[in-house]
Amino acid sequence: MPERPAAAPPPLRFLFFGAGAVGSLLGARLAQAGSEVTLVGRPSHVEAVTRDGVRMVSAGKVSSQSVRAARPSLADAGGPFDYVFLTVKSYDTLDAIEQLQLVLRPGTILGSFQNGVGNEEAITAALPEQALLAGSLTVPVSMDEPGTIQLHSRSGGLALAPVSPEVNVAPLVRKLRDAGFKARRYTDFRAMKWSKLLFNILGNAQSAILDLPPSHVFADSELFRYERAAFREATAVMDRMPLAVVSLPGLPAPSLRRAMSLPPLLAQMLLEPRLGGARGNKMPSLWWDLSRGKGRTEAAFLNGAVVDAGRRYDVPTPVNSVLWAILEKSTKLPSEWERYRRQPDRLKALLRTALKL
Numbered sequence: 001m002p003e004r005p006a007a008a009p010p011p012l013r014f015l016f017f018g019a020g021a022v023g024s025l026l027g028a029r030l031a032q033a034g035s036e037v038t039l040v041g042r043p044s045h046v047e048a049v050t051r052d053g054v055r056m057v058s059a060g061k062v063s064s065q066s067v068r069a070a071r072p073s074l075a076d077a078g079g080p081f082d083y084v085f086l087t088v089k090s091y092d093t094l095d096a097i098e099q100l101q102l103v104l105r106p107g108t109i110l111g112s113f114q115n116g117v118g119n120e121e122a123i124t125a126a127l128p129e130q131a132l133l134a135g136s137l138t139v140p141v142s143m144d145e146p147g148t149i150q151l152h153s154r155s156g157g158l159a160l161a162p163v164s165p166e167v168n169v170a171p172l173v174r175k176l177r178d179a180g181f182k183a184r185r186y187t188d189f190r191a192m193k194w195s196k197l198l199f200n201i202l203g204n205a206q207s208a209i210l211d212l213p214p215s216h217v218f219a220d221s222e223l224f225r226y227e228r229a230a231f232r233e234a235t236a237v238m239d240r241m242p243l244a245v246v247s248l249p250g251l252p253a254p255s256l257r258r259a260m261s262l263p264p265l266l267a268q269m270l271l272e273p274r275l276g277g278a279r280g281n282k283m284p285s286l287w288w289d290l291s292r293g294k295g296r297t298e299a300a301f302l303n304g305a306v307v308d309a310g311r312r313y314d315v316p317t318p319v320n321s322v323l324w325a326i327l328e329k330s331t332k333l334p335s336e337w338e339r340y341r342r343q344p345d346r347l348k349a350l351l352r353t354a355l356k357l
Contacts, residue, residue, distance in 0.1 A: 011036050012175065015081040015103060017096055018088030019045070019069075021143040022113055025151070026085065026158075028054035028065040033179040038077055039069045046071050048147025058151040074102045083172070085111040085135070086123075089289075090301040093119050097126055104130060109167060111135050115200050115285070116301025117193045120163045132163040133172070134189035136196040138250045139181075142282070152282065157182025157249030159196070161189035182249045191243045195253040198234055198245070200285075201302050202227060202275060205323040208286035208297075209330065211341040218275045223344060224268045226351050230319040231260050234306045240313040290330060290337060299327040318354040326350075 012035045016023035019039035027037040039049060049069040056063050070076050084103060088096045093114070104110060110127070112119045113135040120134050138156035143149055158181045160169045169185050176183035186192040203214030206223055210216075217223045235257055238245060245253045259270050289297035303324040310317035326347075330337035340347050 012082045013080070014038070015077060015079070015084045016040065017074075017084065017086055017100060018092065020087065021141040021149050022137050023085065023087035024049070024054045024067075024143065025056065025139070025141050025149050026087075026113070026137065027067050028056060028149070029179040029181065030175070031065050031067050033175065035175070035179075037067050038081075039067055040072060040074065040077055041069065042146070043071050044146040045069070045143070048145075052147055055148040056151060057148060058154070074099055077103060079103045080105045081108055083109050083111060085113050086119075087113050090114050090116045090119055090298045091296050093122055094126065097123055101127075107131075109133060109172075112163075113137060114301075115196070116298050117190070117197055117305045118301055120189060120193070124163065130164070131167050133167050133169055134161050134163050134193055135159065136192060136248060138196070138199075138248050153250075155250035157184065159184055159186055159192050159248045161186040161192045163189050184249055186246065188244070188246075190241075191238075191246050192248065194234075194238050194241075194243050195246045195248055196251065197302060197305065198231060198253050198256065199251050201230060201234065201306070201320075204284040204286050205230070205299065205303050205327060206347065207284050208290055209323065209326050209337070209340045209347060210344055211287070211337075212344070213282070214275070214284060218268070218272045220344065221265065221268060222348050224272065225264045226319050226348075226355075228260050228264055228267055229355065230303065230306075230323065231256075233310065233315070233317040233320050235260075237306055237309045237313060237315045237317070240315050241309065286327060290327075293334070294331070296331050297327055299324050303327070319351060322351055322354045 014030055014035055014037045016027045017040045019041040024039060027039050031037040046069040049067055053064040053066040081103060084100060086096055109131045111133045112123060123132055136159040140152040141149055158176050160173055162169055173183045173185050203217050206217050207214045245257050247253055259267055286297050286299055303320040306320040307317045307324055
């Protein structure tokens with residue numbers, strides 16, 4: 001009697017909590033590759049995904065993927081899940097993990113796919129027994145309307161690293177490669193996340209404060225000098241910690257560091273066409289937080305994280321300190337933002353004083 005073929009393993013089950021551009025792109029691609037995916041997000045996004053699937057726009061081409069979506073209540077999310085991925089803003093991390101305890105089961109791996117640094121440490125402190133991994137998406141994406149994801153480049157991919165020593169990220173790397181991502185494994189999640197931070201802070205704080213696009217910041221020789229100084233403060237902190245500056249898929253951080261080590265005008269000549277062209281008039285994440293009047297931004301996990309680490313490791317961070325202070329005050333006092341919007345000379349004068357130029 002012929003042997004029956006072995007039964008195929010059940011599909012992996014993923015939950016994305018706080019699914020915006022990042023979670024929806026990851027979820028849609030994994031669903032295309034045969035995984036069972038549930039997105040938990042804002043009601044307008046959930047309604048659009050339920051009706052039309054996740055619409056992905058790349059180079060003028062539109063594709064759609066049907067994905068299960070649920071409102072921001074985990075009571076209807078289902079489960080159990082093999083992976084639960086957190087894609088909320090960093091300032092929402094603690095509230096999110098409190099809610100996620102409804103779906104975290106023995107054997108479930110929690111993943112932090114968030115910008116900035118400090119999220120993994122906060123999760124570990126709150127859930128010390130939880131299996132945890134860190135991820136960084138390096139594909140530039142945005143969600144301009146509910147249910148529709150814009151991919152702004154074909155470069156980039158995914159970086160993954162274990163936070164808990166028992167977590168093996170290799171199977172997930174293979175799954176993400178099957179889903180069409182350039183996925184790479186790293187051993188040190190802190191080096192990975194700090195190397196991503198080097199790109200997250202570029203053209204972000206000054207652009208947000210001035211209400212001007214990153215291309216304007218990179219084209220202005222003095223503003224570029226402050227971008228370079230903030231970047232070099234971050235790498236000096238990494239050296240003292242010590243953490244390696246590592247290359248991520250599509251983000252060659254060591255090469256950028258070498259370029260930023262050149263004299264300011266030479267560095268600007270080399271980098272402005274690339275950085276300005278890549279970001280163009282697309283406004284950065286900190287600007288979106290300010291413009292929406294949320295009363296908080298992720299600056300504490302970006303420039304603020306550089307300042308905090310600088311204090312701990314005795315590394316001066318004057319530029320990041322000024323930028324973080326303005327952003328923190330602007331989130332609470334709209335009049336503070338008005339002082340600097342479209343007023344680069346005022347910001348320059350303050351940063352000159354900080355650097356004693």
